Amino acid sequence: MELTPLTERFVLHFGEMGSRWGINRTVGQMYALLFISPQPLNADEIAETLGFSRSNVSMGMKELMSWRLARLLHRPGDRREYFEAPKDIWEIFRTLAEEKRKREIEPTLSMLRDALLEVPQTDAEHHAQGRMREMHELIEMATVWFDEVQRLSPETLESLMRLGAKVQKVLGFTDKLRGKD
Amino acid sequence: MELTPLTERFVLHFGEMGSRWGINRTVGQMYALLFISPQPLNADEIAETLGFSRSNVSMGMKELMSWRLARLLHRPGDRREYFEAPKDIWEIFRTLAEEKRKREIEPTLSMLRDALLEVPQTDAEHHAQGRMREMHELIEMATVWFDEVQRLSPETLESLMRLGAKVQKVLGFTDKLRGKD
DNA sequence: TTATAGTTTCAATAATTTCTGAAATTACAC
DNA sequence: GTGTAATTTCAGAAATTATTGAAACTATAA
Incomplete structure (x- = not known):
């Protein structure tokens, strides 16, 4: 070819x-x-x-x-x-996200989970554990979110994406938009 | 230390x-x-x-x-x-996403934009360009979405994330959830 | 079976990336 | 200015990763 x-x-x-x-x-x-x-x-x-x-x-x-x-x-x-190669671009997107999560995120999540079970021995460890907890919470939330959203059909996902930040208005959340930096 | x-x-x-x-x-x-x-x-x-x-x-x-x-x-x-290191975990998240986008996505988006301007010379090129168009559309949509959502405050973003797939219900979208593969 | 087309493995080597130490540069105190 | 502490640069060494070609393996057709 x-x-x-x-x-x-x-x-x-x-x-x-x-x-x-x-x-x-x-x-x-x-x-x-x-x-x-x-x-x-x-x-x-x-x-x-x-x-x-x-x-x-x-x-x-x-x-x-x-x-x-x-x-x-x-x-x-x-x-x-x-x-x-898989044809459906949405399928590719999802697959890629799943694989990246498995390889690049899960190992860290698991390390953090373990570390959070330890009893901190010093002030430094106590502080470090606090930081790890913040990191763990964010990653956990993001992955749970991803899990759920992933189950939506591509069509719904697409509508949702096209809605963008307006989703916030539609849902009646109050929020001040951030300036460009 | x-x-x-x-x-x-x-x-x-x-x-x-x-x-x-x-x-x-x-x-x-x-x-x-x-x-x-x-x-x-x-x-x-x-x-x-x-x-x-x-x-x-x-x-x-x-x-x-x-x-x-x-x-x-x-x-x-x-x-x-x-x-x-920046303290705010949400800021870190945003920064990382922005930098990854700049380094790992923008160059491809730009290559695709250029390629889509070309007039295909053969059947093969015509087909290839179609695939590139699909790829371009998805990436474009995802990055526009990200731009918009990024402007939300961390609080709103967090509420939105915690809502997860339920956002679809709340918005009255109809969707069949996908099975676990 | 056996012959052979097709695929995978793996050790050798090529290419790339990372890391260091020494030299060069910069920034500040005197 | 001069001297010195701090930082950066950069060429080469070390480590890692990528690629190949030959041999081993596998599956199928005859």
């Missing part, structure tokens, strides 16, 4: 951004390629298009599958494995 | 998680230390407590300041620079 200028730009960008997003360059490119591909691709096509080794593609796809950003499928009469 | 077992655990955890969060181990530890410290610390104290080189602390603090997760202050009669 040949990349057109437009698709190449997209793929290269995902490669560059990969490191900021916590995946590596080649995995970022592989995902971008799957995302824009009109049909599932097999590992050789991916390796050939992007110019990576076959083994790198194998490992990269494993990683993408662990993020649930790629799935495996087979075509009748072809024993190679094909990969595709 | 000596770390107690409780604070050491917290600091080491932030070091470990650092790489998943896009900062490195030592910067993660530095932030954790500042976060739980009851008073501002100078660079030597940080270096000594965590066992890093003085120059590493200098670079680390620069990075934390670029994330607005640390700020500089001076004490009368002491010419060293002291650092502290």
Whole structure:
């Protein structure tokens, strides 16, 4: 498969951004390629298009599958494995949020929970525990919120998002909006 | 400054998680230390407590300041620079979200905007552009939403969060809740 | 079975990132 | 100004992470 200028730009960008997003360059490119591909691709096509080794593609796809950003499928009469990226952009959004939460938030939440069970031995520990409690409460609240909101249908979520800050008015909350900084 | 077992655990955890969060181990530890410290610390104290080189602390603090997760202050009669982490947990949350958006989302949004201006030359490009449009729309919507909601006071935001999915009921939206997968 | 296409593993190495110590710079007190 | 404490810079060393190619493994067709 040949990349057109437009698709190449997209793929290269995902490669560059990969490191900021916590995946590596080649995995970022592989995902971008799957995302824009009109049909599932097999590992050789991916390796050939992007110019990576076959083994790198194998490992990269494993990683993408662990993020649930790629799935495996087979075509009748072809024993190679094909990969595709989930189509529904809302599903991708949710999946990504779930995986990030599992990897980047849960471990910390769990560490905080443990730390809060300890009996502080010094003033310093007492203070530190207070800070940890604040952190724990915020993260806990945000994740519970996320859990609940995630169960809404994409349509409702979209309406809610489009409502934005106006939700506050509609609900009759009183609030002073913050200035731009 | 000596770390107690409780604070050491917290600091080491932030070091470990650092790489998943896009900062490195030592910067993660530095932030954790500042976060739980009851008073501002100078660079030597940080270096000594965590066992890093003085120059590493200098670079680390620069990075934390670029994330607005640390700020500089001076004490009368002491010419060293002291650092502290913002106290308000909501402010931290907002700051982090803003910085992540700037670094991890804006560049992609901008690439997508450019790509969507191009006239597709082939079927493949046409399809790819369609996918990019979906991605762009979702990100755009989410960031506009975030902009607006961010202007709410922490109190309102907290009420809203505690409302969770019930917001949908209160607003009279009809929606079927999604099962747990 | 066996042959072989397809996939994965893994040790070696390439590339990148992190961290340090020494030198340079800056800021302040005298 | 000069001297010194504090900070930053930066080149190289150390550590980590990414990538490859060859070998091992697996599944299927003949």
